[in-house]
Amino acid sequence: xxxxxxxxxxxxxxxxxxxxxxxxxxxxxxxxxxxxxxxxxxxxxxxxxxxxxxxxxxxxxxxxxxxxxxxxxxxxxxxxxxxxxxxxxxxxxxxxxxxxxxxxxxxxxxxxxxxxxxxxxxxxxxxxxxxxxxxxxxxxxxxxxxxxxxxxxxxxxxxxxxxxxxxxxxxxxxxxxxxxxxxxxxxxxxxxxxxxxxxxxxxxxxxxxxxxxxxxxxxxxxxxxxxxxxxxxxxxxxxxxxxxxxxxxxxxxxxxxxxxxxxxxxxxxxxxxxxxxxxxxxxxxxxxxxxxxxxxxxxxxxxxxxxxxxxxxxxxxxxxxxxxxxxxxxxxxxxxxxxxxxxxxxxxxxxxxxxxxxxxxxxxxxxxxxxxxxxxxxxxxxxxxxxxx
Amino acid sequence: xxxxxxxxxxxxxxxxxxxxxxxxxxxxxxxxxxxxxxxxxxxxxxxxxxxxxxxxxxxxxxxxxxxxxxxxxxxxxxxxxxxxxxxxxxxxxxxxxxxxxxxxxxxxxxxxxxxxxxxxxxxxxxxxxxxxxxxxxxxxxxxxxxxxxxxxxxxxxxxxxxxxxxxxxxxxxxxxxxxxxxxxxxxxxxxxxxxxxxxxxxxxxxxxxxxxxxxxxxxxxxxxxxxxxxxxxxxxxxxxxxxxxxxxxxxxxxxxxxxxxxxxxxxxxxxxxxxxxxxxxxxxxxxxxxxxxxxxxxxxxxxxxxxxxxxxxxxxxxxxxxxxxxxxxxxxxxxxxxxxxxxxxxxxxxxxxxxxxxxxxxxxxxxxxxxxxxxxxxxxxxxxxxxxxxxxxxxxxxxxxxxxxxxxxxxxxxxxxxxxxxxxxxxxxxxxxxxxxxxxx
Amino acid sequence: xxxxxxxxxxxxxxxxxxxxxxxxxxxxxxxxxxxxxxxxxxxxxxxxxxxxxxxxxxxxxxxxxxxxxxxxxxxxxxxxxxxxxxxxxxxxxxxxxxxxxxxxxxxxxxxxxxxxxxxxxxxxxxxxxxxxxxxxxxxx
Numbered sequence: 001x002x003x004x005x006x007x008x009x010x011x012x013x014x015x016x017x018x019x020x021x022x023x024x025x026x027x028x029x030x031x032x033x034x035x036x037x038x039x040x041x042x043x044x045x046x047x048x049x050x051x052x053x054x055x056x057x058x059x060x061x062x063x064x065x066x067x068x069x070x071x072x073x074x075x076x077x078x079x080x081x082x083x084x085x086x087x088x089x090x091x092x093x094x095x096x097x098x099x100x101x102x103x104x105x106x107x108x109x110x111x112x113x114x115x116x117x118x119x120x121x122x123x124x125x126x127x128x129x130x131x132x133x134x135x136x137x138x139x140x141x142x143x144x145x146x147x148x149x150x151x152x153x154x155x156x157x158x159x160x161x162x163x164x165x166x167x168x169x170x171x172x173x174x175x176x177x178x179x180x181x182x183x184x185x186x187x188x189x190x191x192x193x194x195x196x197x198x199x200x201x202x203x204x205x206x207x208x209x210x211x212x213x214x215x216x217x218x219x220x221x222x223x224x225x226x227x228x229x230x231x232x233x234x235x236x237x238x239x240x241x242x243x244x245x246x247x248x249x250x251x252x253x254x255x256x257x258x259x260x261x262x263x264x265x266x267x268x269x270x271x272x273x274x275x276x277x278x279x280x281x282x283x284x285x286x287x288x289x290x291x292x293x294x295x296x297x298x299x300x301x302x303x304x305x306x307x308x309x310x311x312x313x314x315x316x317x318x319x320x321x322x323x324x325x326x327x328x329x330x331x332x333x334x335x336x337x338x339x340x341x342x343x344x345x346x347x348x349x350x351x352x353x354x355x356x357x358x359x360x361x362x363x364x365x366x367x368x369x370x371x372x373x374x375x376x377x378x379x380x381x382x383x384x385x386x387x388x389x
Numbered sequence: 390x391x392x393x394x395x396x397x398x399x400x401x402x403x404x405x406x407x408x409x410x411x412x413x414x415x416x417x418x419x420x421x422x423x424x425x426x427x428x429x430x431x432x433x434x435x436x437x438x439x440x441x442x443x444x445x446x447x448x449x450x451x452x453x454x455x456x457x458x459x460x461x462x463x464x465x466x467x468x469x470x471x472x473x474x475x476x477x478x479x480x481x482x483x484x485x486x487x488x489x490x491x492x493x494x495x496x497x498x499x500x501x502x503x504x505x506x507x508x509x510x511x512x513x514x515x516x517x518x519x520x521x522x523x524x525x526x527x528x529x530x531x532x533x534x535x536x537x538x539x540x541x542x543x544x545x546x547x548x549x550x551x552x553x554x555x556x557x558x559x560x561x562x563x564x565x566x567x568x569x570x571x572x573x574x575x576x577x578x579x580x581x582x583x584x585x586x587x588x589x590x591x592x593x594x595x596x597x598x599x600x601x602x603x604x605x606x607x608x609x610x611x612x613x614x615x616x617x618x619x620x621x622x623x624x625x626x627x628x629x630x631x632x633x634x635x636x637x638x639x640x641x642x643x644x645x646x647x648x649x650x651x652x653x654x655x656x657x658x659x660x661x662x663x664x665x666x667x668x669x670x671x672x673x674x675x676x677x678x679x680x681x682x683x684x685x686x687x688x689x690x691x692x693x694x695x696x697x698x699x700x701x702x703x704x705x706x707x708x709x710x711x712x713x714x715x716x717x718x719x720x721x722x723x724x725x726x727x728x729x730x731x732x733x734x735x736x737x738x739x740x741x742x743x744x745x746x747x748x749x750x751x752x753x754x755x756x757x758x759x760x761x762x763x764x765x766x767x768x769x770x771x772x773x774x775x776x777x778x779x780x781x782x783x784x785x786x787x788x789x790x791x792x793x794x795x796x797x798x799x800x801x802x803x804x805x806x807x808x809x810x811x812x813x814x815x816x817x818x819x820x821x822x823x824x825x826x827x828x829x830x
Numbered sequence: 831x832x833x834x835x836x837x838x839x840x841x842x843x844x845x846x847x848x849x850x851x852x853x854x855x856x857x858x859x860x861x862x863x864x865x866x867x868x869x870x871x872x873x874x875x876x877x878x879x880x881x882x883x884x885x886x887x888x889x890x891x892x893x894x895x896x897x898x899x900x901x902x903x904x905x906x907x908x909x910x911x912x913x914x915x916x917x918x919x920x921x922x923x924x925x926x927x928x929x930x931x932x933x934x935x936x937x938x939x940x941x942x943x944x945x946x947x948x949x950x951x952x953x954x955x956x957x958x959x960x961x962x963x964x965x966x967x968x969x970x
Contacts, residue, residue: 016648016713018685019731023715024598028731028738035736069598069715071649104882108925113963115926141924145917308597309716 003043003051003086010079014072015040021066021076026311026331027059031324034059036066036076043083052087058094059320062187063312064280081187088189094319098146102318103188105142106180110196116177121155125162128171134210134236135162135172136224138217139180143349150356152374154349160382161216161241167385168248172214175204181220184317186227195231202232213238216378218278218348225282240278241378242347246287249294254384269299270380271341273332273355274310275348288347288377295384301339303332311335313351314358329358333370343373345380352376395482395578396821397421399814401585402473403755405433406452406803407795407810408585409459414814416464420821423577424459425487426469427586428516430534431456434588434796437517437611439618439625441803442666443697449533449620456535470540474574476764480790481580481824489573493541493549494527498565501537503529505557505566513545515622519612522622527557527566532620539565580821581790583813584764584774588796589755591653593646599748600717601645605631606726607717609750610641610663617670627674629745631724635675636744640728641668641682642714646751648685653751655771658800660749661688665701667747672705681708681741683730691802710741717746754797766791774798784813792816836890836956838865838949841880843873843896845903847937847945854942861946862953865893872896874907878918881932885922890962891952895935895945908936930955931962 007013021036022028028035034056042051051057062077070076087093096103109116118141127135140154147154165172182197205213213236215221224238245252272292278284285307292300305311314328315321333355336344346352355374399415401408404426412422424431435441438448459465468487475486509525517530524530526545529537539557547554548568558566590611593601600607606629608616619625629636641664646652661684668680687709689695701707712730719726726746731738754773761768766786767775774786774793784792794809795801801809842848848869854861870876873896881892894915899908915934922932933952937945 014650016685017733018644018713019711019733020713020715022731022733022736022738023712023729025738032737035731035738037731037733038736071644071651071713073650099877099879101878101882104879104886105921105925107886108882108964111964115963116924117926118924142921145920304718 001082001086003046003083006079006082006086007043010075010082011072012040012043012074012079015044015074016072017041018071020069020071024065024069026063026065026314026328027061027324030327031056031059031322036060040074040076040079043079051083052090052092055094055320057083057087057092058188059324061276061312061314061316063276063316065312068280068308081189084187084189085191086189088191093188093190095321097315097318097321101146102139102142103184105139106182106185106197107190107193109179110193110200112200114177118178119174119176121159122162125159126166126171127162127174129173130209131171131173132209132211133165133170133172134205134208134213135165135174136181136213136215136217136220137174137178138215138220138349140349143353147353147356150353150360152349152353152356157216157349157376157378160376160378161214163382164241164245164252164378164385165214167253168244168251173208173210175208177204181223183219183223183227186223187317188319198228198232202228202234205234205236211236214241214244215239216241216347216349216376218275218282219350222277222281240282240284240287240347242278242287242291243284245381246290249290252294252381252385254295254381255386268297269301269339269341270343270345271301271303271336271339272306272377273303273313273336273344273346273351274307275346275351276310276312276316278347279310280308291377291381292345295380298380298384301341303335303339305335313348313354315354325354326358326361329355330370333358333372336372337370341372343375345375345377347377349376396580396824398423398577398579399817399821400425400473400483400485400577400579400582402582403433403585403587403795403797404428404431404467404469405585405587405795406435406455407587407806408433408583409455410807410810411583411585411794411814411817412459412465413455413462414811415818416462418814418818420464420818422465423487423579424465424467425471425473426467427472428530429470429492429538429540430530430536431459431467431469432531432533432535435803436531436533437519437618438614439621440666440670442662443691443693445666445669453533456533460535467536469536473760473763476582481821483579483582483790485577485579485582487575487577489575491543491570491572492538493543493546493566493568493570494539495565495567495570496536496538498563499538500563500565501529501539502562503539504560504562505539508556508560510554510556511545511547513542518615518622519609521612521615541566580824581792581817582764583810583817584756584766584786584791584793584797585795585810585813586755586797589753591646591751591753593748593750596646596652598716599642599645599714600719600726601748604717604719604724604726604746606636606719606724606744607746607748609748610660610667611750613667613747617667617674625674627671634744636671637675637678638743639668639671639678639680639745639747640726640741640743641680641747641749642717642728643682643684643749644713645748647749649751653753653771655800656688657749657752658688659752659802662691662694662697662802664747664749665689665698665707668707669701669705672707679706679708681710681743683710683712683714683728685711685713691804752796752800756797764788764791782816784809784816790820834957834960836864836953836961837888838891838893838952838956839884839889840865840867840893840895840949841870841873841876842867843907844869844871846897846901846939847873847895847935849939850937850942850945853939854946857942859943859946861949864953865949872902872904872907874902874904874910876911876914878914878921881918885927885962885964888962888965890965891931891933891956893933893935893948893952895937895948898936898938901938926963928959930959
């Protein structure tokens with residue numbers, strides 16, 4: 001596949017150079033070197049060599065803010081993804097944050113011979129060996145040691161998710177040797193490793209006999225729902241936990257007391273960050289809101305830009321994370337703060353990590369430091385299910 | 390049913406400038422013309438405009454004489470407030486059933502004095518004023534309406550709905566009010582039909598990025614026309630909706646709903662020019678007004694159009710910015726809209742605060758699939774009348790004997806619509822005049 | 831069939847452990863040739879990516895060794911290394927890597943026999959465990 005093929009496949013030749021994409025791109029607002037329009041222009045002018053070696057190719061957040069408005073219906077994120085796979089073939093991979101540790105882990109799980117020990121956090125959860133419902137844990141056990149210092153516990157999200165499923169009468173199955181879904185590898189152009197992961201996961205899922213896979217992470221969900229079917233055969237239905245909860249709200253034992261994770265017992269106002277993968281990628285805006293509104297004693301206030309207009313949390317696939325990323329986060333956190341909410345609720349562990357990171361990074365030169373509670377919706381629900389402090 | 394030979398008559402559907410022109414041309418050639426118009430008055434979209442480009446002539450000053458001529462021409466029969474219900478037959482022998490809607494006013498008696506509309510206690514949004522002004526339930530649509538008679542809108546008339554009021558009847562000195570009036574159905578025999586139903590407005594509320602109907606000071610171009618027109622709801626004073634102040638800094642946003650695969654993929658053709666005109670008008674109304682036009686491409690292709698744009702830049706301080714805005718927000722302190730755009734020449738993402746934003750709303754052909762089926766003609770994928778042979782017979786529809794002109798045919802401005810109207814009249818005349826000589830009906 | 835020879839990558843701090851390894855050599859203290867030594871200025875600068883990359887590239891075992899806390903040239907390197915290592919161990923455990931494959935030691939310049947001993951031990955353990963499950967052709 002070469003650049004010309006990509007242009008044909010993604011129909012980028014329809015681009016009218018109108019600039020609508022760049023005008024609302026959160027990266028372009030802060031990073032004047034980046035412009036979706038100019039990237040496309042370069043591609044169309046046949047400057048493949050230049051394009052694949054441009055650092056800014058990896059600055060795109062693939063958040064879909066641009067394509068949602070594009071009058072020529074150019075799928076800019078998919079274009080970016082495909083050009084990145086060309087770039088990857090030439091040794092380019094953008095600046096990997098955290099020294100590339102997370103990518104290394106993803107690649108390491110692509111070995112078929114490993115036997116992971118990833119389920120030692122299940123206390124309080126009821127799971128079963130064989131069930132129609134599989135809970136996909138994702139990278140939580142690996143992220144836990146990395147991000148616990150900024151007060152984000154992905155494992156807690158997984159634990160609470162399973163407890164909520166239990167409350168709904170579901171005892172899910174877990175894959176003891178589950179692999180990374182491969183989302184970050186796909187979106188940075190390492191399609192080969194992604195395919196390996198997809199095959200290993202699909203095989204395990206097939207053997208498990210699962211009919212439904214529940215995700216707490218929108219990236220895993222999107223990957224299984226949209227990307228996996230292009231490479232492997234999946235005979236089961238991926239679903240996000242918020243969709244499941246929204247359909248079963250009346251059966252959840254919700255009480256108005258909340259605690260833990262930096263949330264004070266008197267919390268009343270929360271605001272909601274639509275993750276890019278759940279929102280613009282998959283169109284799921286209402287279910288999380290229905291859930292928040294169903295929790296007694298909680299009031300949802302919307303940020304200035306919400307739903308389809310939501311602003312991304314500032315970093316995608318751990319790549320090209322920079323001071324611009326922090327500027328984007330500060331912009332978004334300022335909006336959250338302006339609502340008067342005490343807690344920012346999201347349904348993506350990565351959003352949570354990125355916002356928390358902006359808070360602990362004390363550099364004030366990029367804007368005011370903003371302190372706010374940040375938590376996952378699943379934690380909010382789990383707290384509301386507990387009967388005592 | 391008229392007993393006249395169908396081959397000497399033509400039906401023109403649509404009383405806008407194109408329909409009027411076609412009617413006049415045919416009437417002058419000796420044909421009998423039935424000009425059917427859905428609304429109470431002929432005039433169409435042009436009557437709503439203040440000035441026309443590229444001359445900045447007063448629209449009504451050009452239109453009204455034609456309207457009057459159409460009304461008084463012995464060969465033209467105006468059937469306003471009427472709709473075509475059914476058509477059968479073919480070229481040379483169409484049978485058309487027209488519904489003359491009940492206006493509850495006896496037109497032979499109504500003098501058009503206008504007292505009834507003044508005294509009507511119930512006011513509703515005026516369609517002519519695009520909701521910016523009100524009209525009575527009994528009304529004359531605009532000052533220069535032809536025919537100048539009142540019409541009662543039965544959907545809102547309190548007497549017809551609830552049995553109360555009849556205020557208009559009390560004040561009408563000509564005793565023209567007739568609440569017993571019924572819809573009338575007539576049958577016409579015509580040799581040819583010209584479709585000139587004109588230009589519609591695409592509903593851009595779903596393009597939420599522009600904030601139309603959410604942000605008070607974001608209006609459409611045609612609403613702007615009504616605000617600057619001397620006969621409009623503000624008597625020609627350009628006042629912005631939120632506080633009635635005269636805006637001194639106006640932004641025009643082009644291609645709203647047009648050139649957009651998610652809405653209308655085609656170019657509406659006239660917006661680049663009308664935005665330029667509107668910017669000039671704003672300056673004339675209030676010298677020193679700064680206008681900025683956000684465009685993608687300047688379509689100034691007609692005769693002297695490019696010079697018009699150059700004049701706007703030089704003499705009226707209009708700035709043209711190449712960049713299609715991605716979002717319009719608002720400053721809650723002063724209700725000023727804020728436009729986010731990329732200035733594509735330099736590549737910088739900027740925000741622009743204006744006092745008023747005028748959106749160049751996409752324009753659509755005013756014809757439904759249902760009506761096209763009644764006519765027996767096809768529409769293309771954008772809803773315009775389908776023209777099977779664009780090069781040899783560009784005004785013919787897919788049904789012999791039916792021709793189209795004006796915006797319903799394809800996006801075009803007033804001079805081109807008038808040209809096409811004469812063309813369609815010529816085609817219609819040619820076809821039916823030659824019927825006898827071709828030896829068959 | 832040739833016996834399995836494990837490959838060990840050892841990140842050794844310049845001032846202590848590297849010197850210890852050097853002295854082991856010059857003192858003719860024998861230690862297996864399975865180890866490749868990577869000299870770092872301080873064990874505190876060892877980033878988890880070095881270790882993970884080593885495993886990606888086929889290492890069967892990794893040793894992270896440096897000064898004792900009181901000896902560090904840069905004062906707090908070993909403490910930083912300990913904190914990093916604790917997290918790294920949790921990650922490699924989750925990956926299913928056996929405990930013996932990733933090892934932390936504090937070996938000062940004068941402790942070269944200990945260096946040899948550690949390597950000898952690791953090689954024996956890894957021979958029993960076999961090749962790393964993380965081996966097998968992944969590009970960097």
